Each structure stands twice: as C-alpha cells, then as structure tokens.
Amino acid sequence: MDERVVDTIVARVLERLASSRGNASSLMPQSDNGLISEDIKAGRVPIGVSARHVHLSREHHAILFGADSQLTVLRPLKQVGEYASEQQVTIVSPVGRCLGPIRVLGPLRSTTQVELSLTDCYGLGLKRLPPIRPSGDHRDTSGITLVGPAGSITIAAGVIRANRHIHMHPSQASVLGLRDRDVVAVRIEGERPAILFDVQVRVAETFRAELHLDTDDANALGVKTGDLAQILRSDRL
Ligand SMILES: [Zn+2]
Structure with missing residues (x-):
C-alpha cells in the first residue's frame, strides 16, 4: 500500500479517537445511548396516539x-x-x-x-x-x-x-425490570385522569419507549402524542 495512503488512514483514525475523547456520549455503552432518561428511570413514557x-x-x-x-x-x-x-x-x-x-x-x-x-x-x-x-x-x-x-x-x-402496548428498547426494559410481553397498567394524568389496564410491553432493539394508544383511548382521556404516562408495577390494583 502507498505510504501516503497509510499516513492518511492513521491521521483519520487519530482524529476520530481525539474527537471521541472530547465527546462523553460516544464513550457511553451503546445500550445507554440517550435511551435512559430521567423519565424512563421514573417509569414515565411518552404517549404516541x-x-x-x-x-x-x-x-x-x-x-x-x-x-x-x-x-x-x-x-x-x-x-x-x-x-x-x-x-x-x-x-x-x-x-x-x-x-x-x-x-x-x-x-x-x-x-x-x-x-x-x-x-x-x-x-x-x-x-x-x-x-x-x-x-x-x-x-x-x-x-x-x-x-x-x-x-x-x-x-x-x-x-x-x-391492543394497548408500550414499545421499549431492551436497555429501557431492564431499567424498569420489565420483559417482552409483560402486562402492566399505566396511570394517565390527562383532562380526565385514568388508569389503563392490559397494557402489553413489547421489547426490541429498534423500539424506543412509547405507549401506543388508539384514538378512542386518547380522546376519552383527553391526551395527545407526547403527553406522559406513568407505568404502574402491576397490571391489577
Ligand atoms: Zn405500536
């Protein structure tokens, strides 16, 4: 290989290493790549209607x-x-x-x-x-x-x-102690506060924390996409 090509590659690698040192997020383990917010730690997930x-x-x-x-x-x-x-x-x-x-x-x-x-x-x-x-x-x-x-x-x-379901990444599920296909309840503080039962947890690498409700549920509670829901530990009170 041409020596100049090798030099260029080495220089690029060094540049990349230097910039990653200055960038804390790139050093975090991939599983925590912005997925574990304070909301997630507290069991709060955004609603997607x-x-x-x-x-x-x-x-x-x-x-x-x-x-x-x-x-x-x-x-x-x-x-x-x-x-x-x-x-x-x-x-x-x-x-x-x-x-x-x-x-x-x-x-x-x-x-x-x-x-x-x-x-x-x-x-x-x-x-x-x-x-x-x-x-x-x-x-x-x-x-x-x-x-x-x-x-x-x-x-x-x-x-x-x-069905009512919550998508989540494996790292988010593990922080919450939940597994794929678990069933939970969620509390929603909308115009008309309510607890929803039979909410299925779905875990996959491509998933990001989001509670999916259909328009009937969302309209009944007066919530919209982006509002937060609180996951409750058990699916029955
Ligand atoms: Zn969905």
Missing part, C-alpha cells in the same frame, strides 16, 4: 399502487425504521360504507393489516367487531376491502383493534 392505519404486504401494495410504485416517507415514526408514508388507501366495509383516506405505514410487511378504533368500526357498520389484538396476530379476524389509486383488494383476515 395511533390513528387508524394500514400495513401492506408487497403483493397488496403492488395491486393498490401499481407494480413499479414505492412507499415514500412522509415522516419517520419514533420506532426506528418505521414511517408514515405519503400513500393512502380507502377501505370499504361489507355493507358498502367507506372510510378514508387512511395512511399506509412503512416499511412493507409480510402480511397486510388494518388497524381501526371501535368508533371507526361503528362508522363502517361492521357487524362483527374486530378483536383487540397485538400487531401481527390475525387468528380469528375478519377481512375488508382496500382501494388504492391503481386497484383494489379484499383481504380475508387482518382487521384488528390494536
């Missing part, structure tokens, strides 16, 4: 938006790698009532899923109300028709009302 939305499989996306189309990012979500896309669909219930436009969340998934609030379900005139389920659990669910600019598709299953 999830309005109705859909996740699409690659196959269904191609039918609804065209074979050559891509999901494009409108804005990133707090969960790493997830985003609200610019694409929207309309859904049509078996009795012919429409709801839309409904945001498509990216990235594409293996299976299409429609997440609605109970109010949405009443508006659509759904005779069989979708069960409350964790994302991805489609056993015993009904389908619905989705309409996009390039076509429509009727899915046989995959309509759910999302």
